[in-house]
Amino acid sequence: MSHFKAAANDFIDFVNACPTPYHVVHDVRARLVKNGFKELKEKASWNIEPNGRYFVTRNESSIVAFTVGGKWKPGNPMAIVGAHTDSPTFRVKPVSKRSPSGNFLQIGVECYGGGIWHSWFDRDLSVAGRVFVKDPTTGKSQIRLVKVDKPILKIPTLAIHLDRSVMEKFEFNKEQHLTPVLGLLEKNLNKKKEEEPVESESDATPHQALEQCHDPALLGLLASELDVTPEQIDNFELYLFDTQKSCIGGLNDEFIFSPRLDNQVSSYCATEALIKSLDTVEKDESIRVIGLFDHEEVGSLSYQGADSNFLPAVLSRLAGAPGQNDGSDVSINYQSLASSFLLSADQAHAFHPNYPTSYESAHRPDMNRGPVIKINGNQRYTTDGVGMVLIQKIAEKANLPMQKFVVKNDSSCGSTIGPMLASKLGLRSIDIGNPQLSMHSVRETGGSKDIYYLEKLFIEFFNNFVETDKQIVYDE
Ligand SMILES: [Zn+2]
Numbered sequence: 001m002s003h004f005k006a007a008a009n010d011f012i013d014f015v016n017a018c019p020t021p022y023h024v025v026h027d028v029r030a031r032l033v034k035n036g037f038k039e040l041k042e043k044a045s046w047n048i049e050p051n052g053r054y055f056v057t058r059n060e061s062s063i064v065a066f067t068v069g070g071k072w073k074p075g076n077p078m079a080i081v082g083a084h085t086d087s088p089t090f091r092v093k094p095v096s097k098r099s100p101s102g103n104f105l106q107i108g109v110e111c112y113g114g115g116i117w118h119s120w121f122d123r124d125l126s127v128a129g130r131v132f133v134k135d136p137t138t139g140k141s142q143i144r145l146v147k148v149d150k151p152i153l154k155i156p157t158l159a160i161h162l163d164r165s166v167m168e169k170f171e172f173n174k175e176q177h178l179t180p181v182l183g184l185l186e187k188n189l190n191k192k193k194e195e196e197p198v199e200s201e202s203d204a205t206p207h208q209a210l211e212q213c214h215d216p217a218l219l220g221l222l223a224s225e226l227d228v229t230p231e232q233i234d235n236f237e238l239y240l241f242d243t244q245k246s247c248i249g250g251l252n253d254e255f256i257f258s259p260r261l262d263n264q265v266s267s268y269c270a271t272e273a274l275i276k277s278l279d280t281v282e283k284d285e286s287i288r289v290i291g292l293f294d295h296e297e298v299g300s301l302s303y304q305g306a307d308s309n310f311l312p313a314v315l316s317r318l319a320g321a322p323g324q325n326d327g328s329d330v331s332i333n334y335q336s337l338a339s340s341f342l343l344s345a346d347q348a349h350a351f352h353p354n355y356p357t358s359y360e361s362a363h364r365p366d367m368n369r370g371p372v373i374k375i376n377g378n379q380r381y382t383t384d385g386v387g388m389v390l391i392q393k394i395a396e397k398a399n400l401p402m403q404k405f406v407v408k409n410d411s412s413c414g415s416t417i418g419p420m421l422a423s424k425l426g427l428r429s430i431d432i433g434n435p436q437l438s439m440h441s442v443r444e445t446g447g448s449k450d451i452y453y454l455e456k457l458f459i460e461f462f463n464n465f466v467e468t469d470k471q472i473v474y475d476e
Pocket of ligand 1: 084262263296346347
């Protein structure tokens with residue numbers, strides 16, 4: 001198997017296992033543990049050793065992992081790759097029970113992020129996330145991941161015969177028309193009559209309160225998936241996902257047809273690069289870091305998002321280690337950050353053949369032609385000349401193709417976690433990512449060779465950052 005195909009296939013397995021940020025962190029954690037990384041807890045003190053491999057999670061939906069170079073000294077640089085674990089989707093509402101419309105059992109969902117919501121119509125959907133399960137003996141709530149591998153939900157379109165206007169323009173209301181159907185009511189009502197005694201409101205236990213918020217059918221489904229009783233479910237955080245699996249596509253296997261390319265591609269490649277560069281850690285002077293954050297799609301401002309103190313707190317504890325307890329010397333931390341570098345990794349827009357005028361004519365990235373450097377003079381992306389020279393030197397040495405992207409002057413531009421991390425931490429940075437089509441659709445399209453290219457670029461960055469940075473005369 002070619003290295004392109006091996007990387008693409010492993011990525012596909014990763015996406016298929018990871019419908020939510022909780023699953024991303026779970027899978028990344030498993031890959032790291034398998035390769036000798038030790039888990040640290042933010043609430044404990046850390047004993048960081050040269051040649052060590054560590055990771056720390058926050059809310060189990062964001063994760064920072066790092067290796068400490070054998071030649072690391074306090075104040076030395078850090079080579080950082082940042083990405084995000086979340087993607088636009090629907091979240092099951094706190095009260096998801098709907099009063100019946102016709103004969104349908106439906107659940108209320110809330111839009112999460114800026115999805116291309118029309119792409120979610122008529123797809124075979126299911127739910128995944130995490131459930132707080134009460135241990136019957138201790139009474140403690142424990143988090144269990146859940147992923148229902150069966151199409152149980154549908155957001156149906158209206159037949160064209162009932163609304164001819166959709167031939168001109170497909171319009172819908174996000175509150176009214178995106179409520180998925182879970183099943184038909186009759187069967188459920190019958191079951192209810194037989195099995196469930198009517199309770200008065202004053203007798204309601206917290207569990208019954210949960211039953212009042214969600215249909216017993218949904219709670220029963222979660223209970224049976226987790227092999228617990230519905231009474232053991234204290235609460236849950238559930239998201240919708242498309243059950244159609246990620247796959248290789250195109251005449252010559254040139255594409256990946258997949259959900260969540262944005263931004264599981266970067267999360268996957270960063271993780272694999274940190275692992276695949278372990279053999280050079282011993283002679284490295286830097287700390288290599290990957291930071292994978294939840295909540296990018298909704299602005300990153302949360303306890304575990306990139307705009308939180310998660311990464312600054314971790315880096316400040318590393319900068320002085322070992323020798324200075326958890327980096328208590330502030331100047332050592334700043335010294336370290338000033339010589340560090342961030343690759344802010346997020347997906348880029350590939351050229352779309354049917355919308356050529358939506359692209360700036362000289363900046364049209366193609367799939368399978370390497371990672372894209374994203375540039376925006378208005379600082380929606382962090383890329384500047386220093387970063388471009390650095391990454392070009394690293395890519396050239398490894399013979400890796402690279403591309404460039406700017407938006408048209410009359411077009412809006414996305415942004416990334418790059419500007420907030422670079423400004424908050426005082427880091428030099430560049431924005432980079434793989435080109436894809438249909439960003440934020442439930443089914444996106446990327447290039448099958450690009451997984452290998454991005455992973456390789458990150459490996460080269462970790463292996464060569466310190467030496468390459470010395471080749472750029474800057475701020476001296
Ligand atoms: Zn993204």
